[in-house]
Amino acid sequence: MNAVHALSVDVEDWFQVLNMAHVIDRADWDRMQLRCGDATRRLLELFARRGAKATFFFLGWIAERLPELVTEVAAAGHEIGSHGYDHRLLPDLGREGFAADLARTSAILRGITGAAPTSFRACTWSIGRRTPWAIDELLRAGIRLDSSIQPVRHPDYGVPGASTTPYRLAGAGGELIELPPLTWDFAGRHLPVGGGGYLRLFPLALLRAGLRQKARAGVPGCLYLHPWEVDPDQPRQALGGLRGFRHYVNLRRTHAKLDRLLQQYRFTTLADAIAQRGASWVAKLPAWRASELLG
Secondary structure (H helix, E strand, O other), X not given: OOOEEEEEEEEOOHHHOHHHOOOOOHHHHHHOOOOHHHHHHHHHHHHHHHOOOOEEEEOHHHHHHOHHHHHHHHHOOOEEEEOOOOOOOHHHHHHHHHHXXXXXXXXXXXXXXXXXXXXXXXXXXXXXXXXXXXXXXXXHOOOOEEOOOOOOOOOOOOOOOOOOOOXXXXXXXXXXXXXXXXXXXXXXXXXXXXXXXXXHHOOHHHHHHHHHHHHHOOOOXXXXXXXXXXXXXXXXXXXXXXXXXXXXXXXXXXXXXXHHXXXXXXXXXXXXXXXXXXXXHHHOOOEEEHHHHOO
């Protein structure tokens, strides 16, 4: 296929995910085994073998402890984006806390790569109707491309009325491009298929359907995953119930499923997936005001 889609990796470790918050205290993070370095390198090897590029959204906390990993990712030609400092939900941070979090992470990544990130993804898709101020803070921080708004209905996140294709999102200080994660849209519903647990749980036929649908619309689909999802030997925790299922389902299949997709479709960074389509294409994207979408 000629269509170029967007690929992304949220660089966080196994103990930092929201499903672990009730069993691993944040104060104990430095006592946990860091495994995302090896897992991220496994993804780098796969991407190099299949000719794919990706945006790697780094936690500042990880970048501080593994600066050489950030350097390796950048040297391989991938985009370095911000995932915030330590995986806190935006409603918990509040507006001032979010601004400080953005600045702290940007300074860390700039100190390693020499350039401040211009792409961002919020922890657990936590830009939504509880955080209408987030877009203004992203713009103030120099972010020009965001991928944080899930256009679905979910108990923990989502803006059901949001577009499932890229759009321009305006705040008080300008506008940025919002590139939502991949969905398969049918019968007026949006099924999230773009990555994470959806990649591990759903058959590839659903992801392919979503990618074909976006290609027909002339827009990039956006896949995402985490390094811990190609690390099936990570330490196991007694998460129980739905949390345990979400985190551990099909971990041993992630790498092979992703490899099959990379062989069938072309993937690049989020910024490049937009840039390749040109300024005139961007200018024609639907435009929303953040106050209307998130208010």
